[in-house]
Amino acid sequence: MTDSPVKKDSTVGVVGSGSFATAIVKMLLENVHTVHWCVRNEFVKGAIELRGHNPTYLTAVNFCVKNLKLTTDINELVKACDVIVLATPSIYLSDTMDKMTCGYAGKIFISAIKGIVPRVNDVVAHYLREEFQIGFKCQAVLAGPCHAEEVAMERLSYLTIATVEDHVAEMLQGLFSSSYINVHSSKDILGNEYSAILKNIYAIGAGIASGLGYGDNFTAVFVSNAIREMETFLEGIYEAPRDVNESAYLGDLLVTAYSLFSRNRSLGNLIGKGYTVKSALQSMNMIAEGYYAADSIYNTSQEKALETPIIDTIYKILYEGKNAEKQYQKLTTILN
Known part of the structure; x- marks a missing residue:
């Protein structure tokens, strides 16, 4: 105690x-x-x-x-x-x-x-x-x-x-x-809540990359771009004094994107390995919140005309049936 x-x-x-x-x-x-x-x-x-x-x-x-x-x-x-x-x-x-x-x-x-x-x-x-x-x-x-x-x-x-x-x-x-x-x-109630939702979507993306065979070098670039995109999204929906490098934002993104405990990363990994989205979801014994959030977050980003290429890519794979390998080939050309 x-x-x-x-x-x-x-x-x-x-x-x-x-x-x-x-x-x-x-x-x-x-x-x-x-x-x-x-x-x-x-x-x-x-x-x-x-x-x-x-x-x-x-x-x-x-x-x-x-x-x-x-x-x-x-x-x-x-x-x-x-x-x-x-x-x-x-x-x-x-x-x-x-x-x-x-x-x-x-x-x-x-x-x-x-x-x-x-x-x-x-x-x-x-x-x-x-x-x-x-x-x-x-x-x-x-x-x-x-x-x-x-x-x-x-x-x-x-x-x-x-x-x-x-x-x-x-x-x-x-x-x-x-x-x-x-x-x-x-x-920062809304910023913390939205960042917790966004990191699940990005973790699916990190898992897809792993399933496709991308290594640690790409994942590091992916995550560094994801935190900048998160900042863009948060500022677009609710401006507030915040530092996205703090643990509630960047720390949570890192652990969810990299950890083997991450159910969202696990879902993405299955999709990257060739599972259909439906079969990947059915194989999970826990809820991957990022899947359900991706639709709403993508639509919000579109409504506010935000530049969120990672969110856009993951949405297309999850909800439009786009080929993960081809979508990531496009994504690699714009990440830096």
């Missing part, structure tokens, strides 16, 4: 039962006595209660069940908690939030989701504000290079918590900081 302003009985809950949700529960239990956890279904709930670990994701992480309050009802969790971490895949968020009928005024909602909400074709921050009237003062975003698998192994990891309120940032730093989690704060 670490010294923090957070009390042992702070009411905090996590919605979602995938790998990152499981890692977040582990992080929180370093600082609070009880974590409320809304999981997908009764099978997952029963398995955790019986065996003390998630039956599907990060199965090596063992929990003391008495420190968990498990439920499948989001209303039960929201009623009990002051801080709610949303950690479902973006494509399931609307279905999950539609079930929330209880009051939630004044509660803090943290997005640990790195994808676009399909129903509104927008980021989680805007979805919460427009659909549920949860303003930015009651929101935060978890960002940064922090693979769930490394959290499970308690390898030193870094989180950035983006929120506009200083007292919320301080409270959340106390919730998440530990001997293996370093936490920094930012006020």
Whole structure:
């Protein structure tokens, strides 16, 4: 346990039962006595209660069940908690939030989701504000290079918590900081959220390059171009004081583009090796958020007339059925 302003009985809950949700529960239990956890279904709930670990994701992480309050009802969790971490895949968020009928005024909602909400074709921050009237003062975003698998192994990891309120940032730093989690704060909610989405798309691109047989030299050039393109996109949609070389932007891009833990890189690698997009998606046992986000991000880039050749290339491969090898031959002529 670490010294923090957070009390042992702070009411905090996590919605979602995938790998990152499981890692977040582990992080929180370093600082609070009880974590409320809304999981997908009764099978997952029963398995955790019986065996003390998630039956599907990060199965090596063992929990003391008495420190968990498990439920499948989001209303039960929201009623009990002051801080709610949303950690479902973006494509399931609307279905999950539609079930929330209880009051939630004044509660803090943290997005640990790195994808676009399909129903509104927008980021989680805007979805919460427009659909549920949860303003930015009651929101935060978890960002940064922090693979769930490394959290499970308690390898030193870094989180950035983006929120506009200083007292919320301080409270959340106390919730998440530990001997293996370093936490920094930012006020760039939209920039952190969009960069987390963009890096997944670029990671698919890095994976495609690997599958096609491009080596480390090309990947280094690809990533250096990607961070500049990310900056172009972020400035095009929301100007703010930011340094894209910080870990929440560049660091997260690097780890997602290079790591073998990266599901988005894995998806791209399969496509580069010749799998169809459909077959590559079907072979994945986890959601690759970058695939679902690429359509929305490409359209946003087109609407704002931004120069984003990497995003354009990946979109054409994923959604227009363009040949990956030919598209990358074109891309190599404009990267520098």
